[in-house]
Amino acid sequence: GxxxxxxxxxxxVQEGDSAVIKCTYSDSASNYFPWYKxxxxxxxxxxxxxxxxxxxxxxxxxxxxxxxxxxHFSLHIxxxxxxxxxxxxxxxxxxxxYIPTFGRxxxxxxHP
Amino acid sequence: EPxxxxxxxxxxxxxxxxxxxxxxxxxxxxxxYWYRQILGQKVEFLVSFYNNEISEKSExxxxxxxxxxxxxxxxxxxxxxxxxxDSAMYFCASKRGPTNEKLFFGSxxxxxxL
Numbered sequence: 001g002x003x004x005x006x007x008x009x010x011x012x013v014q015e016g017d018s019a020v021i022k023c024t025y026s027d028s029a030s031n032y033f034p035w036y037k038x039x040x041x042x043x044x045x046x047x048x049x050x051x052x053x054x055x056x057x058x059x060x061x062x063x064x065x066x067x068x069x070x071x072h073f074s075l076h077i078x079x080x081x082x083x084x085x086x087x088x089x090x091x092x093x094x095x096x097x098y099i100p101t102f103g104r105x106x107x108x109x110x111h112p
Numbered sequence: 113e114p115x116x117x118x119x120x121x122x123x124x125x126x127x128x129x130x131x132x133x134x135x136x137x138x139x140x141x142x143x144x145y146w147y148r149q150i151l152g153q154k155v156e157f158l159v160s161f162y163n164n165e166i167s168e169k170s171e172x173x174x175x176x177x178x179x180x181x182x183x184x185x186x187x188x189x190x191x192x193x194x195x196x197x198d199s200a201m202y203f204c205a206s207k208r209g210p211t212n213e214k215l216f217f218g219s220x221x222x223x224x225x226l
Contacts, residue, residue: 004154032213034213034214034215036217041219042219043115043203043218043219043220044155044203044217045217046214046215049213049214089155093213098207098210098213099145099157099160099168100157101157102147102154102156102157103154104153105154105155
């Protein structure tokens with residue numbers, strides 16, 4: 001089955017800095033890569049996703065990149081703000097069931 | 113935005129007891145899921161459910177686990193005889209269809225087995 005590794009487990013940045021979270025996946029059949037944000041005590045919520053037919057996708061201050069050859073994908077947050085503090089999960093899913101396999105999560109802390 | 117709701121938010125039980133975790137998926141969704149997250153570990157897939165039957169399940173989902181859609185709105189996860197290692201946050205999720213990949217998660221039930 002699919003295995004998703006995520007790094008780092010904790011990321012501490014100053015407000016205004018950029019943050020990068022990296023994930024690798026094992027199943028070459030995976031073609032859908034969502035990112036979820038989970039604020040303390042709240043449910044995971046989808047913030048951005050990318051499909052394997054594109055290499056990069058942006059939405060305001062967040063962007064995801066995908067390297068299919070290397071089987072890795074990354075989340076980039078620019079101009080971080082304290083409200084970006086949360087746990088971020090990457091996931092990978094293949095066509096058909098589209099059941100995401102999640103990474104371990106990255107706790108992002110943005111210091112004011 | 114519609115939400116997946118889960119009850120209870122916290123459940124404490126004794127080892128060996130049965131627990132039922134409840135979920136109300138979004139009303140027009142057809143695909144339902146349970147995930148769990150042991151503290152500090154990955155969010156792990158347990159089971160998916162469509163058309164009143166299990167469509168996929170993981171190795172974690174053994175004979176101690178069962179799921180049911182007892183009526184048109186609820187989706188439940190039953191653990192027959194809880195073990196200490198079942199302590200985790202359990203998330204229910206749903207999505208509209210097979211080609212709509214966005215999963216909507218509930219806020220979770222924190223299960224503590226003593």
